[in-house]
Amino acid sequence: MGKSPCCDKARVKRGAWSREEDAILTTFVARFANAGNWTTLPHKAGLRRCGKSCRLRWLNYLRPALRRGGFTEEEDGLILSLYGHIGSKWSAIAAKLPGRTDNDVKNHWSTKLKKRHVMLMSTAAAPSTPPAGVAPPATPPPALVDLEAALATVDDGGELTCEAEQLYAELMGLIEQQPTGHGQQRSLL
DNA sequence: AAATAGGGCAACCGCACCTGT
DNA sequence: CACAGGTGCGGTTGCCCTATT
Numbered sequence: 001m002g003k004s005p006c007c008d009k010a011r012v013k014r015g016a017w018s019r020e021e022d023a024i025l026t027t028f029v030a031r032f033a034n035a036g037n038w039t040t041l042p043h044k045a046g047l048r049r050c051g052k053s054c055r056l057r058w059l060n061y062l063r064p065a066l067r068r069g070g071f072t073e074e075e076d077g078l079i080l081s082l083y084g085h086i087g088s089k090w091s092a093i094a095a096k097l098p099g100r101t102d103n104d105v106k107n108h109w110s111t112k113l114k115k116r117h118v119m120l121m122s123t124a125a126a127p128s129t130p131p132a133g134v135a136p137p138a139t140p141p142p143a144l145v146d147l148e149a150a151l152a153t154v155d156d157g158g159e160l161t162c163e164a165e166q167l168y169a170e171l172m173g174l175i176e177q178q179p180t181g182h183g184q185q186r187s188l189l
Numbered sequence: 190a191a192a193t194a195g196g197g198c199a200a201c202c203g204c205a206c207c208t209g210t
Numbered sequence: 211c212a213c214a215g216g217t218g219c220g221g222t223t224g225c226c227c228t229a230t231t
Contacts, residue, residue: 015201017200050201052216056200059218061199069198089219091219091220102219106220
């Protein structure tokens with residue numbers, strides 16, 4: 001079948017976004033959030049960008065209430081736990097972390113948590129004391145320990161039990177008490 | 190001080206799914 | 211039902227900064 005490209009690559013600008021472009025996009029999305037789609041947005045806003053690029057920029061960088069960097073131990077633990085159960089479903093994992101984007105979680109995983117995950121796996125395979133000079137993983141909060149146990153009961157369909165959902169809520173409350181917490185903001189265009 | 194390697198992050202690419210016609 | 215356009219998602223790339231040699 002094949003699909004036509006979403007935009008003319010020869011005519012759209014690529015690469016890093018300038019402050020001006022950010023300002024235009026932010027203003028336009030704020031004013032016309034419900035008046036169109038991502039494909040037509042750059043044209044209406046006067047941006048020489050692909051609609052997908054605009055969407056990505058907004059979701060990962062400009063969206064209000066985003067929390068950038070500074071992942072907490074609770075968040076790290078939750079990511080590790082969820083990855084262990086559902087794999088690289090970054091959007092699903094990010095949905096459980098208020099203010100985090102899938103791209104953010106994905107990058108954090110690749111740069112920090114992947115090593116930790118491998119270490120945990122090897123430690124689990126050979127339950128012994130960690131190698132000299134290697135710090136043991138931080139003790140997870142009680143809610144996370146309970147969540148781990150609840151997740152272990154999740155069936156193959158991937159549906160969370162009521163108990164797991166309840167524990168998620170508890171954990172989310174715990175995370176949102178963090179000083180950097182801004183609450184979740186999911187509504188987009 | 191210069192060169193190189195590695196880490197971190199923003200952005201792009203392509204595919205799959207959803208939805209309207 | 212088939213098709214096309216729009217959107218979401220995961221994987222990958224490329225650039226910049228910092229640490230190391």
